[in-house]
Amino acid sequence: MTGEETRHILEAHANGQLAGNGPFTQKCQTWLEANTGCIKTLLTHSCTAALEMAALLIDLKPGDEVIMPSYTFVSTANAFVLRGAVPVFIDIREDTLNMDETLIEAAITSKTKAIVVVHYAGVSCEMHAIMKMAEQYGLFVIEDAAQGVMSSYHDKPLGSIGHLAAFSFHETKNVISGEGGCLLINDQRFVQRAEVLWEKGTNRSSFFRGEVDKYTWVDVGSSFLPGELIAAFLWAQLQHAEEITDRRLQLWQHYHLAFSTPETDGAIRRPVIPDHCRHNAHMYYLLFNSLETRSDFIAWMKEHHILTVFHYVPLHLAPAGKRYCRTSGQLPVTESLSNRIVRLPLWPGLKDQQQRVIDRVLQHLT
Numbered sequence: 001m002t003g004e005e006t007r008h009i010l011e012a013h014a015n016g017q018l019a020g021n022g023p024f025t026q027k028c029q030t031w032l033e034a035n036t037g038c039i040k041t042l043l044t045h046s047c048t049a050a051l052e053m054a055a056l057l058i059d060l061k062p063g064d065e066v067i068m069p070s071y072t073f074v075s076t077a078n079a080f081v082l083r084g085a086v087p088v089f090i091d092i093r094e095d096t097l098n099m100d101e102t103l104i105e106a107a108i109t110s111k112t113k114a115i116v117v118v119h120y121a122g123v124s125c126e127m128h129a130i131m132k133m134a135e136q137y138g139l140f141v142i143e144d145a146a147q148g149v150m151s152s153y154h155d156k157p158l159g160s161i162g163h164l165a166a167f168s169f170h171e172t173k174n175v176i177s178g179e180g181g182c183l184l185i186n187d188q189r190f191v192q193r194a195e196v197l198w199e200k201g202t203n204r205s206s207f208f209r210g211e212v213d214k215y216t217w218v219d220v221g222s223s224f225l226p227g228e229l230i231a232a233f234l235w236a237q238l239q240h241a242e243e244i245t246d247r248r249l250q251l252w253q254h255y256h257l258a259f260s261t262p263e264t265d266g267a268i269r270r271p272v273i274p275d276h277c278r279h280n281a282h283m284y285y286l287l288f289n290s291l292e293t294r295s296d297f298i299a300w301m302k303e304h305h306i307l308t309v310f311h312y313v314p315l316h317l318a319p320a321g322k323r324y325c326r327t328s329g330q331l332p333v334t335e336s337l338s339n340r341i342v343r344l345p346l347w348p349g350l351k352d353q354q355q356r357v358i359d360r361v362l363q364h365l366t
């Protein structure tokens with residue numbers, strides 16, 4: 001935390017408005033629009049909620065298909081399953097662990113409506129190729145940029161490239177508010193309806209701007225917005241977003257240099273950041289050669305009181321994934337990498353302990 005969160009929360013308390021869409025929500029949204037270049041943002045209570053809004057905005061019908069990676073968090077798929085749509089999983093790339101854009105075309109059918117990209121570890125997917133494919137087939141692109149705050153692709157901030165995008169401010173992410181997120185809109189067609197969905201299906205936002213003379217139920221919707229205390233907390237974080245990112249990048253780089261020799265020796269593989277991607281050091285991971293060598297490593301680190309974790313169980317292998325989704329072809333890279341990845345501790349408050357982590361890793365690997 002930055003130390004300024006409680007001051008803003010006290011100010012929100014003094015303002016007397018605790019419901020959402022107050023002064024702190026406005027400040028956060030203005031900041032997010034200025035820093036991403038998207039035309040409109042709406043704070044939500046989670047990235048999951050923002051993805052649910054995106055699924056509503058593109059008007060999915062039961063049976064419509066949405067192409068996405070299986071190597072992701074459940075919300076990427078769930079938001080679309082809730083609308084009766086069918087996630088169609090494609091494999092990921094060996095280098096960035098992002099969706100393999102060369103597999104998209106073979107997954108497109110007459111039912112395909114959208115491509116949902118996930119910028120894994122805050123490293124961008126190959127958006128030029130993906131946007132071109134979407135345009136050619138008339139598909140929407142939704143960025144699950146939960147991990148991508150402050151990252152960019154060819155100097156364009158993540159979240160500003162697809163038609164719609166979602167950030168997460170969950171406490172496990174880089175910029176946080178406990179639970180929290182936002183919808184980012186890059187296509188004017190969605191702006192007005194997004195505000196209505198956000199405000200429980202009412203035209204409350206237009207009413208407060210004086211555009212309509214009564215406030216009423218006009219569409220479907222839900223309560224997607226966070227309260228002002230959450231926005232007040234987030235405001236402190238956004239004001240320090242650059243510092244938080246710089247600090248994480250320093251720590252990331254320190255790990256990266258330290259593990260260069262074991263990579264050369266073939267003991268592990270380090271993350272790959274393409275030259276045209278600026279990342280946000282959301283995570284530092286190592287790829288082992290097998291499930292067995294990874295398990296040995298996690299046990300070794302645990303013995304030395306260092307918690308290292310893996311993820312994700314690929315969605316196509318999960319019970320709900322089997323029930324609601326299908327795959328396009330085999331997913332050998334997803335299945336292999338998910339068994340071999342391990343994440344190392346990384347947060348802005350990490351200081352001398354980082355050297356202890358590094359020493360233990362090197363001791364095990366060499």
Ligand SMILES: *Cc1c(COP(=O)(O)O)cnc(C)c1O
Pocket residue numbers: 045046047048049072073075076118144146147167168169170179180181
């Ligand atoms: C964290 C995460 C989410 C969910 O974010 P919430 O804010 O907790 O809803 C969705 N997708 C990905 C890729 C994530 O990492």
